[in-house]
Amino acid sequence: MRADAEQLDIADVTANWVNAEVLRGDIELRIKALADLADTPLFFGRLDYLHSLDEEGESGHRFYIGRRHVHDADGDPMVIDWRAPVSQPFYRATKQDPQDVGLRRRFGYDGGELTAYEDEHLSDPAEAERSSALLQREIERPRVGPMRDIVATIQPEQDEIVRAPLAGSLCVQGAPGTGKTAVGLHRVAYLLYAYRERLARSGTLVIGPNRSFLRYIEQVLPALGELEVRQTTVDELVTAGLRDVQVRGADSPAAALVKGDARMAEVLRRAIRSHVRVPDEGGESLVVVRGSRRWRVPAYELAQLVRELLARDMRYGAAREALPQRIAHAVLVRMERAGEAPDDRVQNAVARNAAVKAAVKEIWPQVDPVKLVLRLLSDADFLAGQAAGLLGEEEQKAILWDRPARGVKSAVWSPADAVLIDEARDLVERTGSLGHVVLDEAQDLSPMQYRAVGRRCSTGSVTILGDIAQGTTPWATPSWAVALGHLGKPEAVVEELTQGFRVPRTVIAYASRLLPAIAPGLAEATSIRDSPGAFEVRRAAPGARAEAAVAACREALAHEGSTGLIAADADLPALGEALTAAGLAHLAPGEETSAGARLTLVPASLAKGLEYDYVVLVEPAAVVAGEPDRRTGLRRLYVALTRAVSGLTVVHAEDLPAELTGCAPRAGERPAG
Numbered sequence: 054m055r056a057d058a059e060q061l062d063i064a065d066v067t068a069n070w071v072n073a074e075v076l077r078g079d080i081e082l083r084i085k086a087l088a089d090l091a092d093t094p095l096f097f098g099r100l101d102y103l104h105s106l107d108e109e110g111e112s113g114h115r116f117y118i119g120r121r122h123v124h125d126a127d128g129d130p131m132v133i134d135w136r137a138p139v140s141q142p143f144y145r146a147t148k149q150d151p152q153d154v155g156l157r158r159r160f161g162y163d164g165g166e167l168t169a170y171e172d173e174h175l176s177d178p179a180e181a182e183r184s185s186a187l188l189q190r191e192i193e194r195p196r197v198g199p200m201r202d203i204v205a206t207i208q209p210e211q212d213e214i215v216r217a218p219l220a221g222s223l224c225v226q227g228a229p230g231t232g233k234t235a236v237g238l239h240r241v242a243y244l245l246y247a248y249r250e251r252l253a254r255s256g257t258l259v260i261g262p263n264r265s266f267l268r269y270i271e272q273v274l275p276a277l278g279e280l281e282v283r284q285t286t287v288d289e290l291v292t293a294g295l296r297d298v299q300v301r302g303a304d305s306p307a308a309a310l311v312k313g314d315a316r317m318a319e320v321l322r323r324a325i326r327s328h329v330r331v332p333d334e335g336g337e338s339l340v341v342v343r344g345s346r347r348w349r350v351p352a353y354e355l356a357q358l359v360r361e362l363l364a365r366d367m368r369y370g371a372a373r374e375a376l377p378q379r380i381a382h383a384v385l386v387r388m389e390r391a392g393e394a395p396d397d398r399v400q401n402a403v404a405r406n407a408a409v410k411a412a413v414k415e416i417w418p419q420v421d422p423v424k425l426v427l428r429l430l431s432d433a434d435f436l437a438g439q440a441a442g443l444l445g446e447e448e449q450k451a452i453l454w455d456r457p458a459r460g461v462k463s464a465v466w467s468p469a470d471a472v473l474i475d476e477a478r479d480l481v482e483r484t485g486s487l488g489h490v491v492l493d494e495a496q497d498l499s500p501m502q503y504r505a506v507g508r509r510c511s512t513g514s515v516t517i518l519g520d521i522a523q524g525t526t527p528w529a530t531p532s533w534a535v536a537l538g539h540l541g542k543p544e545a546v547v548e549e550l551t552q553g554f555r556v557p558r559t560v561i562a563y564a565s566r567l568l569p570a571i572a573p574g575l576a577e578a579t580s581i582r583d584s585p586g587a588f589e590v591r592r593a594a595p596g597a598r599a600e601a602a603v604a605a606c607r608e609a610l611a612h613e614g615s616t617g618l619i620a621a622d623a624d625l626p627a628l629g630e631a632l633t634a635a636g637l638a639h640l641a642p643g644e645e646t647s648a649g650a651r652l653t654l655v656p657a658s659l660a661k662g663l664e665y666d667y668v669v670l671v672e673p674a675a676v677v678a679g680e681p682d683r684r685t686g687l688r689r690l691y692v693a694l695t696r697a698v699s700g701l702t703v704v705h706a707e708d709l710p711a712e713l714t715g716c717a718p719r720a721g722e723r724p725a726g
């Protein structure tokens with residue numbers, strides 16, 4: 054196929070130079086997409102159907118399933134794309150429901166070399182059901198480098214989400230390591246296959262929590278042949294296109310909490326609409342002069358037009374554009390009454406008349422969303438006027454800047470301010486909607502951030518993925534129903550993933566002790582890994598903690614794969630020095646691990662979504678204390694405890710948090726004594 058693409062001669066088919074360049078670009082992309090990847094095999098599975106299929110051009114009994122479609126010199130398929138309908142039973146067929154599959158074969162590879170296969174005769178009742186050794190091997194393989202695709206081993210409950218139709222929005226709650234991120238990315242790849250044309254027009258977007266996370270996942274979609282999906286963070290999303298707004302400030306938790314609250318949307322709506330000046334009914338008429346005639350629109354009629362526009366709840370900018378036409382219409386009615394026969398051109402001319410323009414400027418002035426937010430945060434009286442009955446005095450005080458900003462460029466904007474600006478921009482002009490948005494680690498968004506994401510899929514659909522127990526912002530959502538309400542997708546279906554692929558049984562059991570305190574009611578994940586994993590808690594003498602951490606890292610590095618040393622952000626510099634002094638080179642999160650550089654020093658605040666074969670977690674009590682409140686601290690600890698693929702060593706000098714040692718009262722229980 055690559056040779057064919059390379060040999061394409063376009064001289065005869067392109068009429069001009071521009072066409073030729075476009076076509077040449079397309080062909081180059083195709084050749085690139087057809088590159089041979091040494092360690093990525095062409096197929097990973099085979100299905101033998103009992104009956105010949107004749108569906109969507111695929112006919113026959115036997116199909117090889119792979120990452121992409123491959124055909125032979127005659128154009129007959131040799132490998133079927135994993136996303137094609139014919140491939141679906143590879144993921145879904147079971148002994149109970151064989152879906153006409155006689156044989157399912159899984160192929161195992163080692164660095165691109167075929168080394169094993171595994172057969173299941175789904176329609177043979179005599180054959181016992183076995184768990185897949187290849188799946189076990191895949192889950193337990195050492196982790197080095199960025200996240201990889203899971204196409205060869207997508208599980209049935211995951212596949213249901215991956216292949217759900219584009220039209221519906223989905224919300225996936227899943228404990229750590231249940232594959233939410235993997236599923237979200239594969240879902241994008243699936244949708245781009247199944248709805249390619251529609252999504253090529255409307256676009257797709259993946260939103261993750263921060264840059265290091267995005268760097269960790271960025272190679273999954275390209276490996277699946279999807280090179281053009283945009284991946285961004287909420288912070289970047291809302292600042293895109295804001296040239297003069299530099300986000301370089303941070304809010305206090307109290308300020309961020311108010312700025313992220315959904316009531317701010319109403320404050321902003323009022324603030325924008327406060328610019329509209331409804332004409333005084335008894336005031337002067339608007340006079341439009343055309344040729345020798347003067348047309349009068351009385352003030353009460355203008356007021357009526359303006360009130361109608363306000364009641365229609367249009368975007369501020371759209372209403373501003375509609376107003377001159379409405380006024381012109383009122384003039385035209387008068388012309389007709391006077392026996393004239395004005396047409397559309399006359400109406401347009403009247404709408405552009407200087408007197409009409411001046412009236413519109415007075416009644417419905419242009420509003421700059423950035424300046425509007427600047428004024429709200431700088432001008433206590435203006436804020437009080439808009440927030441009356443919505444925000445209390447303390448709340449208003451919390452969001453007002455200590456020193457009013459002089460101008461847009463010099464203001465110290467925070468990420469939450471940028472979200473307010475985004476809301477204000479949408480009040481002026483509707484934000485365009487994409488076809489599909491995937492939002493990962495969704496539990497951490499504020500209501501205002503959900504609204505910002507919701508705007509970008511208002512006419513499309515969304516897949517949101519998260520874990521309530523891992524919510525570590527003061528505004529983390531209490532429930533998915535609340536989040537979906539803010540997103541504007543209350544009808545979305547909530548699915549739960551419970552099978553854990555990352556964290557070993559002993560480790561998830563230990564971390565789950567925190568669940569009653571951080572998310573009562575959430576189910577503990579089950580680990581589908583065979584190996585129980587290495588797990589140890591070590592107490593170090595005060596003053597010898599860093600030394601103990603370094604020793605634990607050395608032991609971890611004796612194994613294959615990556616090691617992450619996770620600690621409270623404040624403890625990081627000292628640990629970094631200890632590692633360097635001991636001659637252990639280390640990376641920052643998001644820097645790619647490789648065979649030669651396998652140790653990463655991870656601040657607890659950036660651990661979310663990442664994973665390491667071995668994790669050394671230093672001083673749980675400090676991780677908890679690093680957050681503004683205990684529940685958030687325990688949730689941060691839960692995130693840190695659930696990053697390990699093969700083993701976890703907890704090193705501590707202070708007492709462990711009581712919730713972890715089992716000494717804390719559980720929710721609903723009373724403390725002893």
Ligand SMILES: Nc1ncnc2c1ncn2[C@@H]1O[C@H](COP(=O)(O)OP(=O)(O)OP(=O)(O)O)[C@@H](O)[C@H]1O
Pocket residue numbers: 191192201202203206207208211227228229230231232233234235236520523554555661662663664695
């Ligand atoms: N079906 C599967 N086959 C093989 N590996 C899988 C499968 N599903 C998930 N994994 C692996 O399990 C690990 C955890 O997956 P992922 O990071 O997507 O989980 P998550 O639910 O997003 O976790 P967290 O809540 O911690 O962010 C990854 O290494 C992923 O590749």
